[in-house]
Amino acid sequence: KQEVTQIPAALSVPEGENLVLNCSFTDSAIYNLQWFRQDPGKGLTSLLLIQSSQREQTSGRLNASLDKSSGRSTLYIAASQPGDSATYLCAVMILTGGGNKLTFGTGTQLKVEL
Amino acid sequence: DGGITQSPKYLFRKEGQNVTLSCEQNLNHDAMYWYRQDPGQGLRLIYYSQIVNDFQKGDIAEGYSVSREKKESFPLTVTSAQKNPTAFYLCASRISPQGLGGYTFGSGTRLTVV
Numbered sequence: 508k509q510e511v512t513q514i515p516a517a518l519s520v521p522e523g524e525n526l527v528l529n530c531s532f533t534d535s536a537i538y539n540l541q542w543f544r545q546d547p548g549k550g551l552t553s554l555l556l557i558q559s560s561q562r563e564q565t566s567g568r569l570n571a572s573l574d575k576s577s578g579r580s581t582l583y584i585a586a587s588q589p590g591d592s593a594t595y596l597c598a599v600m601i602l603t604g605g606g607n608k609l610t611f612g613t614g615t616q617l618k619v620e621l
Numbered sequence: 622d623g624g625i626t627q628s629p630k631y632l633f634r635k636e637g638q639n640v641t642l643s644c645e646q647n648l649n650h651d652a653m654y655w656y657r658q659d660p661g662q663g664l665r666l667i668y669y670s671q672i673v674n675d676f677q678k679g680d681i682a683e684g685y686s687v688s689r690e691k692k693e694s695f696p697l698t699v700t701s702a703q704k705n706p707t708a709f710y711l712c713a714s715r716i717s718p719q720g721l722g723g724y725t726f727g728s729g730t731r732l733t734v735v
Contacts, residue, residue: 606718611663
């Protein structure tokens with residue numbers, strides 16, 4: 508059974524700091540990995556999608572890497588801003604006979620302080 | 622703009638009552654999903670549908686029912702058999718059950734038992 512772990516569970520940093528969020532998964536036979544952002548009481552916003560054949564994806568100040576063999580992904584946020592405060596979730600997708608299955612981590616709650 | 626619309630945003634249910642959560646998408650996506658989110662837990666899959674008039678149980682389907690009569694719509698009914706329905710419910714879609722695309726999520730419905 509695929510298990511996804513995110514460390515740390517919570518993180519507080521001063522504005523402007525570069526930071527790394529970690530995601531690990533137990534079964535390396537994944538199809539892709541997706542990073543999401545969730546604001547309190549809101550739905551999930553997709554940030555980056557990395558296919559299993561890719562090593563990294565970038566969007567603005569965000570960079571996500573994937574090391575499938577070691578079961579790890581990192582989300583790097585450059586020059587953090589208070590608006591980055593949210594919960595960040597990673598999810599891995601595997602293919603099953605019935606289509607596909609997405610397994611989520613429990614998230615990292617980020618607070619960026621002025 | 623294309624997206625997923627969930628309604629209502631907040632829903633209150635009395636003991637023994639069935640309630641239906643709406644999910645509509647105009648993305649022309651084939652696959653649709655319902656997840657439940659509880660504090661401190663990752664999202665858990667309730668039901669999913671890969672195509673119109675077809676759906677499968679996810680990991681926690683007991684006490685829930687769905688229908689997929691139209692491609693755009695995937696309503697979730699929380700029945701009286703669901704003993705602990707208070708949670709945040711998220712609907713998602715994907716362009717196809719297979720393929721390279723990621724998931725798109727709605728803004729969620731918060732259900733509370735009163």
